[in-house]
Amino acid sequence: MSLLIVGSVAFDSIESIKGKREKIIGGSAIYASLAASLFSYSRIIGVVGEDYPSDIIQIMNQKGIDTTGLIVQPGDTFSWGGVYSDDFSERTTLFTDLNVFETFNPVLNESHKKSDYVLLGNIHPSLQLSVLDQLESSSNIACDTMNLWIETTLDELKNLISRVDILFVNDEEAGLLAGNKDLSVAAQTILEIGPSFLIIKKGPNGAVLYGEDFEFTIPAFPVKEVFDPTGAGDSFAGGLMAYLAMTGSIEKEILKRAIAAGTILASFCVEEFGVERLLKVTPEEVNERYSILSQLADLDATPLLK
Amino acid sequence: MSLLIVGSVAFDSIESIKGKREKIIGGSAIYASLAASLFSYSRIIGVVGEDYPSDIIQIMNQKGIDTTGLIVQPGDTFSWGGVYSDDFSERTTLFTDLNVFETFNPVLNESHKKSDYVLLGNIHPSLQLSVLDQLESSSNIACDTMNLWIETTLDELKNLISRVDILFVNDEEAGLLAGNKDLSVAAQTILEIGPSFLIIKKGPNGAVLYGEDFEFTIPAFPVKEVFDPTGAGDSFAGGLMAYLAMTGSIEKEILKRAIAAGTILASFCVEEFGVERLLKVTPEEVNERYSILSQLADLDATPLLK
Numbered sequence: 001m002s003l004l005i006v007g008s009v010a011f012d013s014i015e016s017i018k019g020k021r022e023k024i025i026g027g028s029a030i031y032a033s034l035a036a037s038l039f040s041y042s043r044i045i046g047v048v049g050e051d052y053p054s055d056i057i058q059i060m061n062q063k064g065i066d067t068t069g070l071i072v073q074p075g076d077t078f079s080w081g082g083v084y085s086d087d088f089s090e091r092t093t094l095f096t097d098l099n100v101f102e103t104f105n106p107v108l109n110e111s112h113k114k115s116d117y118v119l120l121g122n123i124h125p126s127l128q129l130s131v132l133d134q135l136e137s138s139s140n141i142a143c144d145t146m147n148l149w150i151e152t153t154l155d156e157l158k159n160l161i162s163r164v165d166i167l168f169v170n171d172e173e174a175g176l177l178a179g180n181k182d183l184s185v186a187a188q189t190i191l192e193i194g195p196s197f198l199i200i201k202k203g204p205n206g207a208v209l210y211g212e213d214f215e216f217t218i219p220a221f222p223v224k225e226v227f228d229p230t231g232a233g234d235s236f237a238g239g240l241m242a243y244l245a246m247t248g249s250i251e252k253e254i255l256k257r258a259i260a261a262g263t264i265l266a267s268f269c270v271e272e273f274g275v276e277r278l279l280k281v282t283p284e285e286v287n288e289r290y291s292i293l294s295q296l297a298d299l300d301a302t303p304l305l306k
Numbered sequence: 307m308s309l310l311i312v313g314s315v316a317f318d319s320i321e322s323i324k325g326k327r328e329k330i331i332g333g334s335a336i337y338a339s340l341a342a343s344l345f346s347y348s349r350i351i352g353v354v355g356e357d358y359p360s361d362i363i364q365i366m367n368q369k370g371i372d373t374t375g376l377i378v379q380p381g382d383t384f385s386w387g388g389v390y391s392d393d394f395s396e397r398t399t400l401f402t403d404l405n406v407f408e409t410f411n412p413v414l415n416e417s418h419k420k421s422d423y424v425l426l427g428n429i430h431p432s433l434q435l436s437v438l439d440q441l442e443s444s445s446n447i448a449c450d451t452m453n454l455w456i457e458t459t460l461d462e463l464k465n466l467i468s469r470v471d472i473l474f475v476n477d478e479e480a481g482l483l484a485g486n487k488d489l490s491v492a493a494q495t496i497l498e499i500g501p502s503f504l505i506i507k508k509g510p511n512g513a514v515l516y517g518e519d520f521e522f523t524i525p526a527f528p529v530k531e532v533f534d535p536t537g538a539g540d541s542f543a544g545g546l547m548a549y550l551a552m553t554g555s556i557e558k559e560i561l562k563r564a565i566a567a568g569t570i571l572a573s574f575c576v577e578e579f580g581v582e583r584l585l586k587v588t589p590e591e592v593n594e595r596y597s598i599l600s601q602l603a604d605l606d607a608t609p610l611l612k
Binding site: 200215257264290 | 318344345388393394395445481486487490508510511512514521522523524525528529530532549554559561563566569589592593596597599600602604605606607609610611
């Protein structure tokens, strides 16, 4: 089934304990669609400047990513720079040049409007809402957000959240959104806003899926060496949504496997700078990591006490 | 097989968002042995003052806990008071009156010395070492510690750790001990000191077991309402060690189930103040929670991609 991904396209300048990269390919739509390409065809909606390299577009097309929704506008591509603390627990933004992204206005063509699965990457809630309003079909919608929108446009964000099927937030954002740092309490508060499922990302502590009457946890995949966590959350969301699109379902048991798919793509993402590792992932490697991941928290069913 | 538990015995005064309790039964040896009682007979080594109530001793004996190693000394019992932040993420100590605990010197009788399993609760590393030195048999030793000893008696602590089979620390302590907040890096550094297994407790994020060439993660049991987290780590360690003692093994597959046992006992512990809930746990409830826990992170084995 068809997957639409709306998000940012950017040049990133990144510094971590493992090194430094200047002006490499980044942005939520890029990470998400490259992760998605392991499972499903996808179409992206985004904006770039005239300085955006055509070779990356070609590579994406070869991976089954439809880039006809990637609009080129006069000016420079969105550019972001940041530095990670040595243990990756903190990130400091060095600069944000919005450039053409400042006036980004996602416009869906007739084909985009009929998408079965839609991932609204982390952009201003009003833009995410504008995409929702353009959709024709009864799409399955997932959206990502960030603390900035929780703090500055809460009403708009809540309106958005009430209309989506799956919401992605990290643990800090969940606490902020619900006004309670206890995640199981926060999860119930957030589910009451309207989404069918809430996925709380906890970085090295994995992720938790909350539904109306169940929860499911998944550990992070044990990565040997982290180089650059940029885009891990987008890879997670992209891999997850593409797995759902591949299977054509968002029922509970499929969602568990989809979260595993997202976890695995995020684990590849962080192993090199930018999208370097994502570009090389093979289906065999995905299955290998799934096999490890499915055993990582596996308890046999025999009761503890007779 | 026989389980020996060495630790503190205390009166606790606790305040949380759920209420307040004055001078209730606490201490690592008490929490650990009550949790252990679901799986195995245990013997405790500790010290109390003349003010310690005899009825709790009777209750413990009825639960198969041998208290002959609980020495009564002139003076008052160790007393501690603390208050939890509303989301339980922080704890502030209000007072610590060591009383008879100040001169605690664990002395093992002939029977104690032959214990197959030994849990060294969080007390001064020199006392933990003194217990080790008194043991005759090739016991399976687990020890718990805290940031205070990492900061003040690191050499002694490392000597201790090099001689135990299982080390319990929380995520903060693991980072402090290894000088690296990345837990998988920290785990390898700590394992090199000597223990066969390291268990990192992450509170609401569960726990991770690290061995020489494997790791296993377990989520926290989803507790509906936390009342008082005091003793959760001790209940975890006590439940875990008692499960090992019950099965007579510390091999990998048994350890996974033992960690589940610890997780479940910790989940009961936090549901009421002090040991109130632990005193009421039934074998059926343990099996019920194990069944839920074993499904909480359960992924089927079918590969994600064909």
